[in-house]
Amino acid sequence: MASVAANRPKSLKLVKQLLAIPGGSGREKQVAKFIKAELLAAGAEESWFRLDKANKLGPIDDAEVGNLVVTIPGTIDAPRRLLMAHMDTVPLCVGCTPVKKGEVLESKEKDLGLGADNRAGCAVVLNAACEILRKNLPHPPLTLLFTIEEEIGLHGARNLQTSLLKKPALAFNWDGGSPTKLTVGAIGGYRFFIDAHGIASHAGVAPERGVSAIAIAALAIAKLQKGGWLGKVTKRKKSGSANVGVVTGGAATNVVCDLVKIKAEARSHDLTFLNEMVAQIETAFHDAVKEVKNIDGETGSVEITGRLDYEPFRLADDDPSVEVAQQTIAALGYESELAVANGGLDANWLFRHGIPTVSFGCGQRNPHMSTEQLNIEWFHQACDIGLNIAVAAV
Known part of the structure; x- marks a missing residue:
């Protein structure tokens, strides 16, 4: 099918709403609640939602909620695709008020970070699903995964109940940086x-x-x-x-x-x-x-x-998820680059679980700092990429 464009005003509103929700590691309940409410309003069914028990297996005794998994039935005959992002932010970002300043979003409070790492990733995944549901766009079976406790050691991905994912054939993760940089390996x-x-x-x-x-x-x-x-x-x-x-x-x-x-x-x-x-x-x-x-x-x-x-991992250049990511970016008129990260990602543990996963950025700059920003144009590019991957445009 032809490429589709995400609704920019709606996606920008969505990321602002997500950025304003307090939710550090182990405190992701309100983020998960918001995501579920948005999907239900877009037409999702209650039976599509599951929470695993990863919160019972991590280092925080009173962690509020597990990983949120949403399985959306497909309308076309194609392999299942996984779209994912982590919900938690570092403590520096809890309580921020996002404001637009020129071509970026930043925290109104000068002593707080923005939390675009990784609410921007959540917004990309959530926006793709909501647009598909609201517009009745043809799509393959989809699994959405919103993980917990990434910032304190990838514990959500480590303790993920993989049986809930329904065996995706392709997997894509949104985190920090450029939307056209494909992280295909990590230390x-x-x-x-x-x-x-x-x-x-x-x-x-x-x-x-x-x-x-x-x-x-x-x-x-x-x-x-x-x-x-x-x-x-x-x-x-x-x-x-x-x-x-x-x-x-x-x-x-x-x-x-x-x-x-x-x-x-x-x-x-x-x-x-x-x-x-x-x-x-x-x-x-x-x-x-x-x-x-x-x-x-x-x-x-x-x-x-x-x-x-x-564990370290490196996806092959001809891995199906890598190829789909590159083809999607090219179809949108952008040029992709392959990269290997020197820090851990949720994708490390997805790979360990037998699910090779490509990671994209979505416009975050200066993560974990009070000067953190979200490049709005890059974020919109990420939303376009996420939506086109979700509908199997290529």
Whole structure:
């Protein structure tokens, strides 16, 4: 079918309404309620809506709501398509008042972010579905997915009840940046929580009886730095990054510190190399324990827990979702570019769940900052792309 254009005044109104709804991670209930109400008003049926229990599986005990899944029956014989975006914003954006200033939207409050990451993505997906329903546009079977808790570790996508999606053949995610940049891969990330335990003693009266947890941590970190395993890491033409971001410990200068808590991370586009970096970091701390002893030959210990936040992935250039995305953008007169992200996306976990997913931007600038803006023209382009993907224009 021929390309179709989204209704610009309606889509702009929709994104403004979404931006004004408070909804940080674990507090997405009102966002989900608004999305459902808009779809029902456009002609959706109650039986199309489901909430999964991802909120019961994430890190927030009182998280309000799970992922919202909407399955829309098709009117043409074509493979099911998934359109998705995450509902939560970072805390900086909660309570903002969106205002138009020239060709952008921004927060009226100078100390708050806009929350276009990712209410703009929600607006793209919601607008496409509402236009289809209101105008009775021919369309394939559609699944809409609005995830929770993306901003605190992709927990909504990680804990997604995939059986609710009805096995989509093509999948598309809207998040930050240019609407014609297709993110077809993303880095993998591993997070460490390390407790270095020493033996406390009086630092003036009996320092020799103590085992300094600070010394253990310092030795481990120094070894990693010297070995090239911190910062930008390049070994044998493989690369990644690692960082020790938080170190806390100690109570007084006259006590040999017996506990240091460390938070660290490692990232790579290569899962094998990511695992190697994880092993190097763990080994450095275990080795450091052996090097710090008191007068009695006693050592401290180290407890290391960690989790894979998201696996790296890279879609093939001929993946069906990539091809449809490129063809749709070309049909609208735009030029697409392929990119790989150095941060995690919900698409990482969709890929892990067996659903290769392409990610688009929808005009957000300066996400997670008080200077965040939404480029209105880019947002409208994203709405056109989303609508044409949803109706299978190509």
